[in-house]
Amino acid sequence: MLLVAGAMVSVSGSAAAHEPIFGLGPHTIYQGxxxxxxxxxxxxxxEERIRALHTEILYGVTPDLSITxxxxxxxxxxxxxxxxxxxxxxxxxxxxxxxxxALGTQKQLALVAGVKLPTGDNAGPVRLGSGxxxxxxxxxxxxxxxxxxxxGDVGIRxxxxxxxxxxxxxxxxxxxxxxxxxxxxxxxxxxxxxVEANLEHERRTRVKGALQEDxxxxxxxxxxxxxxxxxxxMFKAGVQFPVLQRLNGDxxxxxxxxxxxxxxxx
Amino acid sequence: MKARTLLVVxxxxxxxxxxxxxxxxxxxxxxIRVDGMACxxxxxxxxxxxxxxxxxxxxxxxxxxxxxxxxxxxxxxxxEEALRxxxxxxxxxxxxxxxxxxxxxx
Numbered sequence: 246m247l248l249v250a251g252a253m254v255s256v257s258g259s260a261a262a263h264e265p266i267f268g269l270g271p272h273t274i275y276q277g278x279x280x281x282x283x284x285x286x287x288x289x290x291x292e293e294r295i296r297a298l299h300t301e302i303l304y305g306v307t308p309d310l311s312i313t314x315x316x317x318x319x320x321x322x323x324x325x326x327x328x329x330x331x332x333x334x335x336x337x338x339x340x341x342x343x344x345x346x347a348l349g350t351q352k353q354l355a356l357v358a359g360v361k362l363p364t365g366d367n368a369g370p371v372r373l374g375s376g377x378x379x380x381x382x383x384x385x386x387x388x389x390x391x392x393x394x395x396x397g398d399v400g401i402r403x404x405x406x407x408x409x410x411x412x413x414x415x416x417x418x419x420x421x422x423x424x425x426x427x428x429x430x431x432x433x434x435x436x437x438x439x440v441e442a443n444l445e446h447e448r449r450t451r452v453k454g455a456l457q458e459d460x461x462x463x464x465x466x467x468x469x470x471x472x473x474x475x476x477x478x479m480f481k482a483g484v485q486f487p488v489l490q491r492l493n494g495d496x497x498x499x500x501x502x503x504x505x506x507x508x509x510x511x
Numbered sequence: 512m513k514a515r516t517l518l519v520v521x522x523x524x525x526x527x528x529x530x531x532x533x534x535x536x537x538x539x540x541x542x543i544r545v546d547g548m549a550c551x552x553x554x555x556x557x558x559x560x561x562x563x564x565x566x567x568x569x570x571x572x573x574x575x576x577x578x579x580x581x582x583x584x585x586x587x588x589x590x591e592e593a594l595r596x597x598x599x600x601x602x603x604x605x606x607x608x609x610x611x612x613x614x615x616x617x
Contacts, residue, residue, distance in 0.1 A: 262550070262552050262553050263549075263550060263552065263553070272553075273602065274556065274602075275556025275557070275559075275560065275600060275601045275602050276600040276601070276602075277560075277600070278556050278559075305556075307600075308599065308600055308601065308602040309602075344547070346546035346547030346603060346604035347546050347547070348546055348577040349548065349549055349574065349575070349577055350546075350547070350549060351547040351548075351549055351553075351603075389549045389550070389553075390549055391549055391550075391574065391575065425550075428574075428575070429551075430551075430573075430574065430575075431551045431554065431571075431572035431573070431574055432551075433551075435550055435551055435552065437550075474550070474551065474552040475551070476551055476552070476555050476558075477552065477555040477559075479552055510552070510555055510556065
């Protein structure tokens with residue numbers, strides 16, 4: 246599947262507490278809170294490789310409404326050609342519309358809406374952006390307790406046309422489970438181990454209305470990860486392994502997707 | 512008899528003395544039961560907001576008990592309404608609030 250700069254990483258990542266690394270969780274940040282996340286990611290498919298450095302800022306409008314801006318710096322390689330620069334910027338709003346709190350546990354449901362703006366250069370043989378304004382809608386939920394975590398989300402990214410090219414819409418679904426192997430106190434480091442299953446289905450791209458046969462397909466991935474935090478700082482790391490790839494036509498198979506991040510709540 | 516009298520006098524003296532000594536600041540405060548706190552990273556916002564409140568000298572978070580001990584400066588008071596609002600703004604649910612040292616309701 247031909248990688249588009251920021252295609253996957255623009256969906257993953259959410260600077261808000263213990264959440265999936267590759268999916269989107271329901272957490273928000275406290276009212277008036279500001280969070281900052283820096284994530285380094287690497288993905289590849291055949292001779293195509295993308296290295297990304299995302300800077301994401303999060304703000305809590307209310308306890309149940311957070312807004313996020315994510316700005317990527319990319320280095321993209323296609324065979325012997327390469328290019329580096331700004332990718333497409335993503336803005337998201339998350340509304341946690343339902344929550345149930347009990348002693349040491351929290352259940353949450355949230356809706357996420359986002360827009361990807363074409364701030365990455367779309368010209369030339371190696372494109373850093375799609376050139377299009379795309380939209381994101383996600384439904385997500387989660388359960389967390391002192392010991393166990395579980396998350397699930399389903400969503401869609403709707404891609405629009407730019408310069409005669411319209412990339413196929415992407416549907417995705419993720420489930421995640423986690424465990425805190427050692428229950429530690431408030432003033433102690435905290436480790437959570439996560440495992441995710443991620444599904445992506447992308448429809449074929451159209452160029453001037455004509456379907457491109459060697460585009461689109463379905464990928465299922467298995468993704469272990471960890472979240473290590475101390476009070477207001479969290480280190481995240483995960484690897485996404487594609488375990489099933491049903492790609493249309495003749496496409497390079499996707500390799501592992503690596504991500505490490507540091508999240509800081511000011 | 513003399514020994515017993517002496518013991519009584521000593522006990523009275525200690526009681527008077529304890530009342531006269533300044534009470535450590537840690538004994539002034541409240542305990543808030545908070546639901547929804549599963550981790551320290553999540554609860555950091557609550558710590559930050561509580562520390563900003565006037566009259567608050569410090570706090571301690573017990574994740575297992577779901578309690579936050581709020582230590583007040585001597586003579587300071589904090590309204591229950593203000594405390595509950597801070598917990599809500601932090602993204603959690605406040606339950607009962609009791610003075611430090613008060614027994615826990617069964």
